Amino acid sequence: MNTRISLLAAASLAFSAGAQAQEQSFSLGIAQVSINSKASDLRGPFTPAGANLKVDDATTLVFSYTRRVDDRFNLELALGLPPTHDVQGKGTLASVGKIAEVKQFSPTMFVNYSFAGPKATLQPFVGVGVNYTNFYGGKSTPAGSNASGGPTSITLTDSFGLAAQVGLNWRIDERWFASAKIATAQVKSDLTSNSAGLIRTTTIDFRPVVFAVSGGYRF
Numbered sequence: 001m002n003t004r005i006s007l008l009a010a011a012s013l014a015f016s017a018g019a020q021a022q023e024q025s026f027s028l029g030i031a032q033v034s035i036n037s038k039a040s041d042l043r044g045p046f047t048p049a050g051a052n053l054k055v056d057d058a059t060t061l062v063f064s065y066t067r068r069v070d071d072r073f074n075l076e077l078a079l080g081l082p083p084t085h086d087v088q089g090k091g092t093l094a095s096v097g098k099i100a101e102v103k104q105f106s107p108t109m110f111v112n113y114s115f116a117g118p119k120a121t122l123q124p125f126v127g128v129g130v131n132y133t134n135f136y137g138g139k140s141t142p143a144g145s146n147a148s149g150g151p152t153s154i155t156l157t158d159s160f161g162l163a164a165q166v167g168l169n170w171r172i173d174e175r176w177f178a179s180a181k182i183a184t185a186q187v188k189s190d191l192t193s194n195s196a197g198l199i200r201t202t203t204i205d206f207r208p209v210v211f212a213v214s215g216g217y218r219f
Contacts, residue, residue, distance in 0.1 A: 023068040023118070027179055029214020031062040033083060036207040039191075041091065044200030046149065052091035053099065055206065058083035062212050071117050076110040076127065078183070084137070089147070099144030100154050100193075103137040108163045108185060123169040131163040131185035133206075140193070148195040156204075161186025175218050183210045 037055040060083035068074040082105045089096035110129035116122065135156035145152045167181025187206040192199060 022070075023218055025066045025068075025177070025216050025218040026063065027066070027177075027214040027216030028061070028063045029179070029212050031060055031080060031210050031212035033058045033060060033080075033085075034209045034211075035085065036209060037204055038207065039090075039202050039204040042093075042193075042200045042202045044193075045198055047200055048092045050091040051093045052089075053093065053202070053204075054088050054090045055102075055204065056086040056088060058085050062210075062214065064214075064216075066112075066216075068118065072114050074112050074114070076112055076129075078108045078110065080106065082136075087144075089144075093147060096143050096147045098141050099147065100138060100140045100152075102135050102139075102154065102156060104133055104135050106131060106133040106185075106187070108132075108183070110163065110165060112165075114169075119171070121171050123171065125167055125169065127165045127167075127183075129163045129165075131159075131161050131187065133159040133161075133185075133187050133189070135159075135189055138191075145195070148193060148200070149198060150196040152193050152195040154191065154193050156189040156191050159187045159189050159206075161188070177216050177218065178214070179216060180213045181211075183212070184208060 034057045035055045039053055042051040061081040064076050064078040066074050066076040082103045084101055084103050086098050087100040089099045108131040110127035112125050112127035114123050114125045138154035140152035163185035165181050165183035170178045189204050191202050
């Protein structure tokens with residue numbers, strides 16, 4: 001929680017220092033989070049060869065705050081309502097089905113460049129930035145605990161990585177706009193499961209692709 005607060009505070013300072021008295025906007029929409037996860041086989045005592053897992057996609061609400069620096073550049077803080085991802089068994093664990101679930105909080109700061117001026121009706125843009133992902137609320141399902149040999153707790157490490165996006169803003173009028181964008185980020189985490197002292201680990205490369213559509217208001 002302290003890391004989350006520190007990140008948001010830093011973002012607030014960056015926006016304040018970077019673009020005083022410039023146009024600002026808020027947007028709210030919906031996003032499809034495609035995980036495309038790839039994990040190493042689980043490691044640990046009494047772990048069958050080829051035991052693996054994959055993380056399912058999720059849909060969530062997203063919102064962002066943007067502050068324009070000049071006619072082409074703006075700073076954006078993108079957030080989402082933390083989605084819950086199901087974790088499925090894979091390889092020799094495929095028959096188990098859903099073995100766990102986890103939530104993730106992943107604010108991302110972007111520097112965006114618009115290919116059109118602020119008065120253009122259509123404003124294509126690209127952005128680069130930094131993503132922070134915090135995983136929490138990990139818990140094993142009864143089937144997952146049974147396959148692991150008993151009650152199981154699950155933790156995942158946080159992740160920092162580069163992020164990029166491409167999108168299009170449609171200027172409806174002076175205040176209102178609609179937006180569509182596709183974003184991705186480098187997200188990698190070490191997962192640890194503890195089944196009554198029996199420790200198993202794996203590293204997951206999440207490789208998320210997020211498609212979002214939203215509506216926004218400038219002021």
